[in-house]
Amino acid sequence: MLRLTFSGNPKPKNNLIIFGFLMHRMSFSNPKKIYFASDQHLGAPTPEASFPREKRFVAWLEEIRHDAEAIFLLGDLFDFWFEYKTVVPKGFVRVLGKLAEIRDSGIPIYFFVGNHDLWMSGYFEKELNIPVYHDNQEYTFNGKTFLIGHGDGKGPGDKGYKRMKKVFTNPFSKWLYRWVHPDWGVKLAQYLSVKNKLISGEADVKFLGEDNEWLVSYAKRKLETKHYDYFVFGHRHLPLVIKLKENATYINLGDWIGYFTYGVFDGEHFELKEYKQ
Template sequence: MGPRILILFVSDLHLQVDRPALTEAFLRFLDERARSARQLYLLGDLFEYWAGDDDLADAFHTRIAAALRALADGGVAIFWIAGNRDFLVGERFANAAGLTLLPETWVIEDHGRRIVLVHGDAQCTDDTKYMAFRAQVREPAWQQQFLAMPLAQRKAIIAGLRDNSRKDQGEKSYEIMDVTPQAIAAVFAQTNASVMIHGHTHRPALHAVAGTLRYVLPDWEPEATPPRGGWIAIDDEGAITRHALDGTILH
């Protein structure tokens, strides 16, 4: 029998009701992969958007929360770091899904290594327009005011923001929308970590720089040709592996 997978990391699924193949791929991952692990880290943008925990009444969101809760009830510890699409997730969702909310930078220790976990959007510092927007919407006062609006109004605002974001992305360079070396180096320095795992950029890779390893998670699009998606795993021997959507180990 080979090494046992202990920890799994995923991000950028962008779950939404009108992408049933994506939903089924995620539920299959929970049932076939995550159920045998000890810990699962959701590193942001699990949902395409999150308008507030009162949207848990939505049948689709209830289904996803129930699937996570079933996994947690089965003994898997689930942890959440917010992404740029679902940073409004709060304690009500966390309780329904049986998961623990983490701050936007989190360090775990495994086999003598410090591994820092982030979503990745805060490290895209060359995108000054986005960074200004991010600073605004992460303010507690802004969130309190926004969440006080009716749910339908919040969803309409979010739809407008998503449209603007798509237009902006078409005008931005490839480099501006990626993390910057300076921001990545700062996270390593601040946390004294030697390994980083993040998502956000949709550019899965392994980067080795100056004695550090940076693993980038993929976004999920099982409907694409070829399908995109996957996860990162740590086994009981300490090996970190990148996996495609079908479970194949990537090198």
């Protein structure tokens, strides 16, 4: 079992601060597993169209809870999410309820914001007791080192989105947006999320070749200064497993729009699997 003690948000006390970077150390025993998923984009292109995908994702959560030691959600769970002071977007009660139920049962859940739901500011922590991370985190599972994050804005290129992200994450910009009535603000953001690829930060979803995949380049550059056994990201909407140098592996989790893929680590090996309901 994971040796974790929680106080408030489920953050393990047996963490280390190394060169200013938070490293989470976890150990667990078979048959427990750690699960990873990303890019559900619930609400897109319409709430009605995404409803079957939400039900499928909830069914997956219910299935894995029986042997899950921890669950990592790597961003873009929602196609749009903005927290006003007293309002959150309407809908998603099934997935939020299932996450609350699983978390209340004692299973840790960790959420990494994506480029579509980066405006989180406390709701998950307060209502679901799920910690939310806005950047990559390091973990050690059974002696294997992981670098985990959503993946947007990492690596070379994508300069237009990187500039846009600075605007979106600026506290003053968020303060201004909160003055827009939620009925207008949510509809506007949902429209732009689908129509404007600069805002969404989504590149071509076709495999561009190892040398042209920005996250692969990012992982290789990180390996120049420190070894990781696994780099686990979302964002690209492609299920990818690419062997890198020094016994390191880059993994992209795919999505829950066309692939319905997820990652699972059993303490020794990492696999990408498709959920077939």
